[in-house]
Amino acid sequence: MKEITSTQNPYIKQLAQLKDKSRERKKNGQFLIEGAREISLALKGNYKLETVLYYPELISQEQLNELTNQQTNIIETSKDVYQKLAYRDTTEGVLAVAKSKDHNINHLEFSTKPPLILIAEAPEKPGNIGAILRTADAANVDAVIIANPKTDLYNPNIIRSSVGCVFTNQIATGNTTEIIDFLKENNIDIYCAALQASVDYHTQDYTKPTAIVVGTEATGLRHEWLKNSTQNIIIPMQGEIDSMNVSVAAGILIFEAKRQRNFE
Structure with a gap:
C-alpha cells in the first residue's frame, strides 16, 4: 500500500x-x-x-x-x-x-410511468442545490434537471449539502431551450412556479407526466419557461413577503404531486 x-x-x-x-x-x-x-x-x-x-x-x-x-x-x-x-x-x-458522469439530458431514462421531474433554473448557491437534491431524493422523483447551471455538480459544497444524494439522484443539465424541447418531445406537462398568470398549486393534476419548474428567489423564471408552461402555479403566501427559499418551494410542490400519486 x-x-x-x-x-x-x-x-x-x-x-x-x-x-x-x-x-x-x-x-x-x-x-x-x-x-x-x-x-x-x-x-x-x-x-x-x-x-x-x-x-x-x-x-x-x-x-x-x-x-x-x-x-x-x-x-x-x-x-x-x-x-x-x-x-x-x-x-x-x-x-x-x-x-465524473455525463449528465446530458438525452441520457435520462424513466422507470416510472408517468414520470415526475423537478427542474431548477440557474440555482447559484451550492447549499440550495444540495437542499433541492435532498428534497428530490426524499420524494424519489424520476429526475432532477438543472437548467443553465451556474456551478458544477461536483462542487464540494453540493456534495456536502446534498449529503451524498447528488450521486443517487438521476440528474441532467442543459440550457432552457433544449430542456423544453425534451419535455415536449416526451409529452411531459410543464408547471412553472411563477407569480404571473398563476393558479394555486394544489388545483392542478400532477398524476400525468409532470415537470415542476422552480427559479431563484431573486429572479424567478425566464420568459421562455413561462411562454411554454402548461400552467403557472403559485404557493399562496399568508405573511408579509411574496417568496420563499427555492428548496422549500420545491418541496411543497413536489410533495403535492406525490400526494396526488398516493406517494407511489
Missing part, C-alpha cells in the same frame, strides 16, 4: 486543485468525495472510484475494507496531507477520487 506524507507531493497538489477549482474538475473529469457515507452513496450510484486516500488515525482498516473493493487504489496519508485535501472540519478520515 502506498503512503504519502508530504503536502508538496505532485499528486496531492493535483488533488487540491480538484477540490478547489471547477475548471480542473471539468478538465480532468474527476472530483473528490469526502466521507464514508458519501463514498458509499457514490458506489451505490455506480460511480467509479479511482483512488481512496485515508488517514489511519480517523478510520480503521476494517472500516476501510468495508467501504472499498479490491480494484481501488488505496493510499495512506499523513495528517497534514489529509487536512490539505479535506473540506470539512469534522471528518471521517477518508477521501476518494472519482470519475
Whole structure:
C-alpha cells in the first residue's frame, strides 16, 4: 500500500486543485468525495472510484475494507496531507477520487410511468442545490434537471449539502431551450412556479407526466419557461413577503404531486 506524507507531493497538489477549482474538475473529469457515507452513496450510484486516500488515525482498516473493493487504489496519508485535501472540519478520515458522469439530458431514462421531474433554473448557491437534491431524493422523483447551471455538480459544497444524494439522484443539465424541447418531445406537462398568470398549486393534476419548474428567489423564471408552461402555479403566501427559499418551494410542490400519486 502506498503512503504519502508530504503536502508538496505532485499528486496531492493535483488533488487540491480538484477540490478547489471547477475548471480542473471539468478538465480532468474527476472530483473528490469526502466521507464514508458519501463514498458509499457514490458506489451505490455506480460511480467509479479511482483512488481512496485515508488517514489511519480517523478510520480503521476494517472500516476501510468495508467501504472499498479490491480494484481501488488505496493510499495512506499523513495528517497534514489529509487536512490539505479535506473540506470539512469534522471528518471521517477518508477521501476518494472519482470519475465524473455525463449528465446530458438525452441520457435520462424513466422507470416510472408517468414520470415526475423537478427542474431548477440557474440555482447559484451550492447549499440550495444540495437542499433541492435532498428534497428530490426524499420524494424519489424520476429526475432532477438543472437548467443553465451556474456551478458544477461536483462542487464540494453540493456534495456536502446534498449529503451524498447528488450521486443517487438521476440528474441532467442543459440550457432552457433544449430542456423544453425534451419535455415536449416526451409529452411531459410543464408547471412553472411563477407569480404571473398563476393558479394555486394544489388545483392542478400532477398524476400525468409532470415537470415542476422552480427559479431563484431573486429572479424567478425566464420568459421562455413561462411562454411554454402548461400552467403557472403559485404557493399562496399568508405573511408579509411574496417568496420563499427555492428548496422549500420545491418541496411543497413536489410533495403535492406525490400526494396526488398516493406517494407511489
